[in-house]
Amino acid sequence: xxxxxxxxxxxxxxxxxxxxxxxxxxxxxxxxxxxxxxxxxxxxxxxxxxxxxxxxxxxxxxxxxxxxxxxxxxxxxxxxxxxxxxxxxxxxxxxxxxxxxxxxxxxxxxxxxxxxxxxxxxxxxxxxxxxxxxxxxxxxxxxxxxxxxxxxxxxxxxxxxxxxxxxxxxxxxxxxxxxxxxxxxxxxxxxxxxxxxxxxxxxxxxxxxxxxxxxxxxxxxxxxxxxxxxxxxxxxxxxxxxxxxxxxxxxxxxxxxxxxxxxxxxxxxxxxxx
Amino acid sequence: xxxxxxxxxxxxxxxxxxxxxxxxxxxxxxxxxxxxxxxxxxxxxxxxxxxxxxxxxxxxxxxxxxxxxxxxxxxxxxxxxxxxxxxxxxxxxxxxxxxxxxxxxxxxxxxxxxxxxxxxxxxxxxxxxxxxxxxxxxxxxxxxxxxxxxxxxxxxxxxxxxxxxxxxxxxxxxxxxxxxxxxxxxxxxxxxxxxxxxxxxxxxxxxxxxxxxxxxxxxxxx
Numbered sequence: 368x369x370x371x372x373x374x375x376x377x378x379x380x381x382x383x384x385x386x387x388x389x390x391x392x393x394x395x396x397x398x399x400x401x402x403x404x405x406x407x408x409x410x411x412x413x414x415x416x417x418x419x420x421x422x423x424x425x426x427x428x429x430x431x432x433x434x435x436x437x438x439x440x441x442x443x444x445x446x447x448x449x450x451x452x453x454x455x456x457x458x459x460x461x462x463x464x465x466x467x468x469x470x471x472x473x474x475x476x477x478x479x480x481x482x483x484x485x486x487x488x489x490x491x492x493x494x495x496x497x498x499x500x501x502x503x504x505x506x507x508x509x510x511x512x513x514x515x516x517x518x519x520x521x522x523x524x525x526x527x528x529x530x531x532x533x534x535x536x537x538x539x540x541x542x543x544x545x546x547x548x549x550x551x552x553x554x555x556x557x558x559x560x561x562x563x564x565x566x567x568x569x570x571x572x573x574x575x576x577x578x579x580x581x582x583x584x585x586x587x588x589x590x591x592x593x594x595x596x597x598x599x600x601x602x603x604x605x606x607x608x609x610x611x612x613x614x615x616x617x618x619x620x621x622x623x624x625x626x627x628x629x630x631x632x633x634x635x636x637x638x639x640x641x
Numbered sequence: 642x643x644x645x646x647x648x649x650x651x652x653x654x655x656x657x658x659x660x661x662x663x664x665x666x667x668x669x670x671x672x673x674x675x676x677x678x679x680x681x682x683x684x685x686x687x688x689x690x691x692x693x694x695x696x697x698x699x700x701x702x703x704x705x706x707x708x709x710x711x712x713x714x715x716x717x718x719x720x721x722x723x724x725x726x727x728x729x730x731x732x733x734x735x736x737x738x739x740x741x742x743x744x745x746x747x748x749x750x751x752x753x754x755x756x757x758x759x760x761x762x763x764x765x766x767x768x769x770x771x772x773x774x775x776x777x778x779x780x781x782x783x784x785x786x787x788x789x790x791x792x793x794x795x796x797x798x799x800x801x802x803x804x805x806x807x808x809x810x811x812x813x814x815x816x817x818x819x820x821x822x823x824x825x826x827x828x829x830x831x832x833x834x835x836x837x838x839x840x841x842x843x844x845x846x847x848x849x850x851x852x853x854x855x856x857x858x859x860x861x862x863x
Contacts, residue, residue, distance in 0.1 A: 569644045576647040595712035596648070624711040 388455075389414040389553060389583040390435060395449035397430055399442065404430045406611040408449075410602060414552075417575060417584045419594035419620065422604035423635070427612020428587040431604070432555050435585060436472035437465055453553070470497065473546035477558040479538035481530035481545075486522050489530045489541055493549040508548055516544035517574050536567025540574065547578075554578065556586040560593065572597045591636060595624045603632045648713045655705050655726055656781050659733075662698045663777040666733045667770045669695065669740035670836060674766040676747045677829060678759055685744035695737035699730045721853060725846040729780065732839040736773065739832040739839075746825050746832075756812060756822045765801045765833040768794070769840065776843045785851040792844035792859030798837035799862055805830040834863060 390412040397405035405427045412418050420428045430439065437458060439445045450457045458468055470493075481489050490512060491505045499505060509526065513519040518540045522533070530541055539559060546554055556575075560568040575584055575597055588594050594601055601623040603616045616623065616632045627633045634640050643649065669688055676684040706723050709715060715723055772791050779787040809823040841859045849855050 566644065573644055573646060592714055596714070620712060621708045625707055 387413060389453070390585070391450075391452040391455075392431075392434075393450040393452070395431070395434065395447065395451065397427070397434065397439065398444075398446040398448075400444040403609070403611040405434075406607065406613050408612075408614045410614060410617050412583060412585060412600070414583050415579060415581065416599040417579045417586065417597055418600045418602065419598035420585065420587045420602045420604060421589075421591055421594045421635075422612075422615075423606070423640075424589070425610075425612075426604045426606050428604055429557055430612065432557055432585060432587045435553065435555055436469045436474055438474065440465065470549045471551055472553040472555060473549065473551035475539070475542050475546055475554065475556045475559045478562050479535055479542050481533070481538050481541050483529070483531055485527045486530045486533070486541060487526040489545050490548050493545060497549060512544040512547040513541075515547050515578065516540045517570065517577075518544060534567070536563050536570060539563060539567070539571060543571075543574065543578075547582075551582065553583045553585065556584065558588055559586065561589065568593070595620060603627070603629070603635060605631060605635070645713075648709075651705070651709060651713070652715075652719060652722065655702060655709070655723070658698070658702045658705070659726060659729060660777055660781065662695065662702065662730060662733050663773060665691075665695050665698060666736040666740070667773050669737050670743075670766055670770055670773075670833070673740040673743035673747065674759075674763050674829075676744060677750070678763065680747070680750070680752055682748055682751070685747040688744040689741050692737055692741045696734060699734040702730050703727060718850065721850045725780070725850045728846050729777075729843050732842050736836045736839050739836045742832045743829050746828050750822070750825055753822055756819055756826060757808075761801050761805045761808075762826065762830055762833065765798055765805070765830060765837070768798050768801070769833055769837040772798075772837060772840045773843070776840050776847065780843065780847040780850070783847075783851050785848050788844040788847035788851075789858050792841040795837050795841050795859055796862075798834060802830050802834040802863070838863070 388411045390410075392408050392410050395405055395408040396403065408431060410418075420431060422428050433439045434447060434451055435453075435458075439447065447459060451459060453468070453472065456463075482492060484492075487509055490509045491499075494505060494508055499508075510519060510523075513522060518537060521537060522541075530538065533541060539562075543554070543559075560571050563571065572593065575586070578584060579599070586594070586598065598620045601618065601620040602614055603623065604612050604614050607613050616627055616629045618628070622628075623632060624636060627636065669691065672684060673688050675681065676688065706727050709723055710720075772794055776788065776791050778784075779791060806827065809827055812819045813823045845856070845858050848858055
C-alpha cells in the first residue's frame with residue numbers, strides 16, 4: 368500500500384484546561400459579633416451548574432450566599448474565618464478588588480429592584496460604570512443580554528420606557544439581564560422568585576436552566592420544589608443546637624430528593640420537621 | 642411559549658427510551674422464534690444472556706421516572722404519562738422474559754426432530770410483535786382509538802393459540818410418543834399468548850393517559 372493511500376490520521380487535539388471547581392469553601396465560619404451564623408462549611412461548586420441551598424429559616428443560607436461576593440463586608444461586626452476560592456483564588460485575600468469580584472460574581476435579589484430609569488439605562492448602567500461609553504457596543508450589549516434573559520421580544524419596542532412599568536416577572540428578568548451586562552461568571556440568586564406568581568416563577572427557572580450552559584448559578588430558596596426542579600446540586604443546611612448554621616448534606620439534586628443520606632435531610636424534605 | 646422546556650425534554654426522553662426498550666423486547670421475541678425454527682442453540686443462549694440488558698433498561702427508565710416525580714412535580718397528563726411508563730416498562734420486561742422462556746425451551750428441544758413445520762407459532766410471534774410496535778406508537782402519539790383497536794386484535798393471537806393447541810392435541814392423541822415434543826411447543830405458544838396479553842395492558846395504560854380512566858379494554862379469554 369502506498370503511503371498516500373493511507374486514510375488521514377486523526378489529529379489529537381490538545382485538551383483545553385478544565386477547571387473542575389468554580390467556587391470552593393473551606394471550613395467557613397461566619398460570626399456576627401459573638402453570634403456564630405455558620406460553622407465549618409465545606410463545599411465545591413462546579414462551573415456551569417446550578418446549586419441550590421435549602422434549609423429552614425435562619426439556617427444561614429443567605430449568609431453563605433452573600434459570602435460568595437463579600438456582601439457581608441457591609442455588615443458591621445461580621446467576621447469570616449476559612450477560605451472561599453473563586454477559580455482557586457481566595458476572595459478574602461487583602462489584595463482582592465471587591466468591585467472586580469462583584470463584577471465576576473453578580474447577585475439577583477428577592478425583590479425585583481430595577482433602577483427608576485429606562486429599561487435601556489438599567490442594562491447599560493453596569494457597563495458604563497466599568498468605563499464603556501461606546502453607544503454601538505452598549506446597544507449590542509442591551510440586545511444580547513435581554514435576549515439571554517428571554518425578555519427581548521417583550522420589551523424591544525419600549526426600551527426607553529421606565530423599567531418600573533414592567534410586571535414583577537419582567538422586572539426580575541430585567542435584573543438578571545442587568546447582572547449579565549457586566550459579563551459575570553457566577554450569578555448568585557437570593558430567593559429570586561418569592562415575589563413572583565407561578566408562571567413568572569417557571570419562566571425564571573427555565574431562564575436559569577438556559578443560563579447554566581454558560582454561567583455558574585447558586586440559588587437560595589425557601590421553595591424546596593423549586594430547588595428540586597431547577598438545580599443540579601443541592602445543599603441542605605440547618606441550625607445546630609447552638610444555632611450555628613451547618614451544611615448537613617450536599618449532593619446531586621436527584622439524590623437529595625430521592626435518596627438522601629442524612630436522616631435530617633430526609634425529615635426536612637418529607638415535611639417531618641422544618 | 643413553552644415555559645418548562647427542559648422538563649418536557651426529559652419527559653420526551655423517557656418516551657424515546659420506551660420505544661428503544663420496546664424494540665429490544667420485540668427483537669427478543671422474534672429471535673427466539675427464529676432460534677426455534679432453525680434449532681439454533683447459540684442464538685437461544687444469546688437471547689438468554691441479553692435479557693439482562695432489557696432488565697437494566699427497565700431499571701434505568703424507572704429511575705428516570707422516579708427522579709422526574711421527585712424533582713419536577715408532574716401534574717395531570719404528565720403525571721399519568723409517567724405512571725403509565727412505570728407500568729409499561731414492567732410489561733416490556735415481562736415480554737422479554739417470555740422470549741427468554743422460549744429460548745430455554747429451544748435449548749431443551751435441542752436437536753430433536755421437528756414435530757411439524759412451524760406455521761402458526763411464527764404467525765403468533767409476528768402478530769404479537771406487530772401489536773407491540775403499534776401499541777407503543779399509540780402511546781407516544783396519544784392515540785386512544787388505535788390503542789383500543791390493537792387491544793381487540795389480541796383475539797387473533799388467542800385464536801391462533803387455540804389452533805396450535807388443537808393441532809398439538811391431535812398429535813399427542815394419535816401418538817403418545819410425541820407428547821414431550823408437543824408439550825414443549827405448547828409452552829412456546831403459551832408464552833406468545835401471554836406476551837400478546839401484556840400488549841393489551843400497554844393499550845389500557847395508553848387509554849388511561851388520554852382519558853384519565855382506568856378500564857379493562859380487552860379482557861383476554863385466557
